[in-house]
Amino acid sequence: MTIGIAGAGAFGTALAVALALDGKDIQLWARDGDAAEAIQTTRKNPKLPDVDLPAKITSSGALDALFACDTILLAIPAQTLPAFLTDHAVRLTGKTLVACCKGIDLKRMTGPASTIADLVPDAHPAMLTGPSFAADIARGLPTALTLACADDAKGEMLQNMLSTATLRLYRTTDTIGAELGGALKNVIAIASGVAMGARLGESARAALITRGFPEMQRLAEALGAEPDTLSGLSGLGDLVLTCTSDQSRNYRYGFALGRGEAFDTATTVEGAATARAVRQLADKLGLDMPISAVVADLTTGATDVPTALTALLSRPLKEE
Known part of the structure; x- marks a missing residue:
């Protein structure tokens, strides 16, 4: 099973590296197609210049490859997340969507997980958050995060899927x-x-x-x-x-x-x-x-x- 990550910034790439080093296949989507191609070719992301991308990461600007994944981590800024969800609501229906951004949408006054629930009501929303810097995660330094999902069974599945030897996830149902x-x-x-x-x-x-x-x-x-x-x-x-x-x-x-x-x-x-x-x-x-x-x-x-x-x-x- 391939895990999709929408957003090839520092944090999205760091999560991709950590999960790939744990043996998981990762589809990393970048909005800029040229940047995605450069990442795929050079195995480097300028956002994390000292990190080599493992072979299990495939970088692409193609949305079809991203939407082929059943679980997608959304490493997209909180203020642009609503537009992404609205534009692709149909193709995101039924997906497990894990928000990896932090903020409150100025229009809806909701956090990322709540925004997912509002705009893609048939998706399964979750939230990955906590004390972490992209550079630390990418370097394999020990990090502990919170995985929040109102559906505890789905949360437990995600906890097992996304935890690695150095990325320890604690589960809660309190997404708010x-x-x-x-x-x-x-x-x-x-x-x-x-x-x-x-x-x-x-x-x-x-x-x-x-x-x-x-x-x-x-x-x-x-x-x-x-x-x-x-x-x-x-x-x-x-x-x-x-x-x-x-x-x-x-x-x-x-x-x-x-x-x-x-x-x-x-x-x-x-x-x-x-x-x-x-x-x-x-x-x-x-x-x-x-x-x-x-x-x-x-x-x-x-x-x-x-x-x-x-x-x-x-x-x-x-x-x-």
Whole structure:
């Protein structure tokens, strides 16, 4: 059985490498046909320049090859995932679709697994998320992730299929909690980057992580997540990783904001769009999420770092 992976970016390619080294046949689809052909010919992906692609990976820009697979991992940015699902809903019907992106769709206000369920109702949606960097996975470094699927029998099948000697998957049926943990931590990672870029210090970053976590929990639980889910890999684990490493695109983006420097516009920063979605959801639900609100303002240029810092530090004192 061949596993399909839609999206030949760093993360999709890293998953392909890990699964191929475990003996699985992988069909890797790239939107850019020329890029797909180059990957197939050179056995290299510029997104992971130090990694050789195993022979069991076939790279192609042909959708027919991808849709021939019964299980497809969707390593597509959260904001472009809906268009892909809508365009190919008929051919995705009945497939097992595993979202491997993190974010909240600005139009539907849903996470990736929920977006799959909405747009391809006859598919079997799941979510793969947690503390992981593509380079680590591709290098075979030990990584633990959450595999979320509302259908536990299907989730167990996916857990066995996608786990490898170095990629350990933990199973849950709480898809809402898993998708929100992965999305919301990016917002706090931007805030942490801002703190370090503005030279506010490690203590300030620790405070942002600590106070940002209950913001994540409040929103997730209000949207139907189980209380304990965000304390696991898909929430706290991912939060710690992305707030403390410059391998995180969201952290690097925040760092550039804190320094007042330009950031590469070609780099996908899911947390920027997610911050705007979080603000809308928090307003609708009447939730207090000050860090997320400040990040939303920073990413849209509605405020600057000194003003944002003043706003956070001038909030009323209260019990923890």
